[in-house]
Amino acid sequence: MRKDIIEIRWHGRGGQGAITAAKIVANAAFVAGYKGVVMAPTFGTERRGAPVFTSLKISKAKIYDLSPITTPDMVVVLDHTLLEEVNVVAGLKENGLVVLNGPRPLAAYPFPGMRVAVSDVTKHAVEAGLPAGIVNSGIIGAFAKATGLVDIDILVQAIEKEFVGKKPEKNAKAARIAFDNTDIGG
Amino acid sequence: MHIIEAGNVAAAIGVKLSRAQVIAAYPITPQTPLTEKLSEFVESGELEAQYIPVESEHSAMAVCIAASTAGARAFTATSANGLLYMVEQLHWAVGARLPVVMCVANRGIGAPWTVWNDQQDTISQRDVGWIQLYCNDHQQIIDSVIKAFKLAQTVSVPVMVCYDGYLLSHTYMPFEQPEQSKVDAFLPAFTPKHFLDPENPGNFNTVTLPDIRLDVDGIMAPGYIEIRHNLQEDLRAALDTYVTIDKEFEKEFGRGGNPFVEEYKCEDAEFVAVCIGSLSYQLRDVVDIMRDDQVKIGVMGVQMYRPFPDQAITQALAGKKCVIVFEKALSYGNQGALYADIKSALYSSEKKPRIHNYILGLGGREIKTQHLLDALAESCTTPDTFGDSPRWIGLKLQE
Incomplete structure (x- = not known):
């Protein structure tokens, strides 16, 4: 109910790295001056491949409410096939934002009354030299472009830090390519 | 960092x-x-x-x-x-x-x-x-x-x-x-006064008898009840020790000052919500909403539960109009344990507040801000109508 908190819900599949992506954004947001950062994963029932979501709340002030997000300002979807299984926009605020990893053009993803941003993160990650299916770094580039909440350079630094020893440059590159190739609807 | x-x-x-x-x-x-x-x-x-x-x-x-x-x-x-x-x-x-x-x-x-x-x-x-x-x-x-x-x-x-x-x-x-x-x-390296040391053999935790008796060195040793009495005395003294440790910690690291309870907007409050753990932070947002509606309310988190900081709690709560205790636990067949402990601490106080008990969140049931608001609103508007039995928040009982 606090107006100062930006609520971002991340949808992915177990094992896809949605929690890592949200954690990277949490770190970058903190560096960028958001002193209140809380990231709460779905609890207890994670399974590989099953739909999962995680709640990320950011604010300039300390956050006290740790409960899951029910009325997000924006949702980030790591896998377009989730759209057939999960109502990813449940509770999304009016004129809320959907950031989607999907292979098709904007018009293929109609969400009436909401803003949509699409990037083919799966493809861009391969272009960056990552194995097929690694999307949790690239999606951050699309998130940065669509939201403008945190500077892409700060996010890329946070990506490189998180992926130390796990292809940090290629993960950073995936985010940058996705950043440059995100289509944002009206 | x-x-x-x-x-x-x-x-x-x-x-x-x-x-x-x-x-x-x-x-x-x-x-x-x-x-x-x-x-x-x-x-x-x-x-x-x-x-x-x-x-x-x-x-x-x-x-x-x-x-x-x-x-x-x-x-x-x-x-x-x-x-x-x-x-x-x-x-x-x-x-x-x-x-x-x-x-x-x-x-x-x-x-x-x-x-x-x-x-x-x-x-x-x-x-x-x-x-x-x-x-x-x-x-x-x-x-x-x-x-x-x-x-x-x-x-x-x-x-x-x-x-x-x-x-x-x-x-x-x-x-x-x-x-x-x-x-x-x-927290420097520590060597206890007595420890198991092959160079200095000794008996540890030998059987006690109901009465005191001479030990192997011919010195009168405490019996079971003395040893237990000393534990109780030392636990009560640990309250002061923890204040000192908390102060030392604050001096070194700049954080502390609330060893027993952490109060939020309690100073001028007529109503105080009390609980243990992260819920006390969630309640801060609820207090802010109610303060906007001119309700004089605060929240207090209990940081140390045993030994029970009864003096600090009495000092914080005596004279308030109503104390509302939220608990994620229950002494089954009776009431919330914290509720009963706080009542006991306030018994000798001259200005006893009304006191209410809510049970919530068991087994991870989500605690919604609206539920907290509703419960506190009821406690604040009708403080005299509550009995001594706990009320439950967020129950979905089927008829």
């Missing part, structure tokens, strides 16, 4: 900074990532300790008892049924006056199975004699672990550091990591 990590990792870093020497643990949700992190620290050499994997929680505490008896700084962690499986050893650790430290990621107790948060596990252990500290966020977890080792070795009583499972154990938030050199200054 600030980092953003889960509460279990905050606890693990606190244990590493405290230079625990023996760690024995059995994994149980939601404590597991804490023990995994500690085993990583030991494997990588970041923490010079013996990590002893065991086949049960009972053995985990038995190993900690043995290690602590030999003078080592010992640590374990558990949750829920794991805590209950070690109960016999919990009593032994405190009776033997061993400064073991244990983290408990609070979880509901089976049957029926639940892996989610409430506080029945540790609250049900309030009468064991362990000191119990509770945390509201990750900063308090890491700080409390460090303070717990100091408190345990100063008063020779084991300490539980409790934090809400999942809500804190698995949630990520920023916290400051104390510097190792400062922690070393605050």
Whole structure:
């Protein structure tokens, strides 16, 4: 109910790295001056491949409410096939934002009354030299472009830090390519 | 330096900074990532300790008892049924006056199975004699672990550091990591007065008789009841000791000042919500909403539950119009344990407030801000209509 908190819900599949992506954004947001950062994963029932979501709340002030997000300002979807299984926009605020990893053009993803941003993160990650299916770094580039909440350079630094020893440059590159190739609807 | 990590990792870093020497643990949700992190620290050499994997929680505490008896700084962690499986050893650790430290990621107790948060596990252990500290966020977890080792070795009583499972154990938030050199200054290496030493053989925890008797050196030794009396006296004295330790910690690290209770907008409040753990922070947002509607309300989190800081609590609550106690645990067949303890503390007070009891969040039932608002609104508008039985929040009973 606090107006100062930006609520971002991340949808992915177990094992896809949605929690890592949200954690990277949490770190970058903190560096960028958001002193209140809380990231709460779905609890207890994670399974590989099953739909999962995680709640990320950011604010300039300390956050006290740790409960899951029910009325997000924006949702980030790591896998377009989730759209057939999960109502990813449940509770999304009016004129809320959907950031989607999907292979098709904007018009293929109609969400009436909401803003949509699409990037083919799966493809861009391969272009960056990552194995097929690694999307949790690239999606951050699309998130940065669509939201403008945190500077892409700060996010890329946070990506490189998180992926130390796990292809940090290629993960950073995936985010940058996705950043440059995100289509944002009206 | 600030980092953003889960509460279990905050606890693990606190244990590493405290230079625990023996760690024995059995994994149980939601404590597991804490023990995994500690085993990583030991494997990588970041923490010079013996990590002893065991086949049960009972053995985990038995190993900690043995290690602590030999003078080592010992640590374990558990949750829920794991805590209950070690109960016999919990009593032994405190009776033997061993400064073991244990983290408990609070979880509901089976049957029926639940892996989610409430506080029945540790609250049900309030009468064991362990000191119990509770945390509201990750900063308090890491700080409390460090303070717990100091408190345990100063008063020779084991300490539980409790934090809400999942809500804190698995949630990520920023916290400051104390510097190792400062922690070393605050918590130097420790040699107990008495420990198991092959060079100086001695008897430990021999059988006592109902009366006092001469020991092997011909000195009159206390009997069981004297030893238990001393435990009670030392626990009550530990309240003052913890104030001193908290002050030392604040001087070194700049955080502290609320060893027993943490108050928010209580000073001019007519109504005070009271609870244990992260819920007290969630209630701050509720208090702010009600303050906007001109309700004079505050919230108080209880940070130390045993020994019970009755004076601090009486000082904070006496003279208020109404005290509303929210609990994620219940003394079944009676009332919330914290509610009963607070009532008892206020009994001798001249200005007794009305006092209400709500039970909520058992087994991880989501605690909605609106439910808290509704409950507090009812308590504040009709404080005289509540009986002594607890009311339940968020129940979905089917007719």
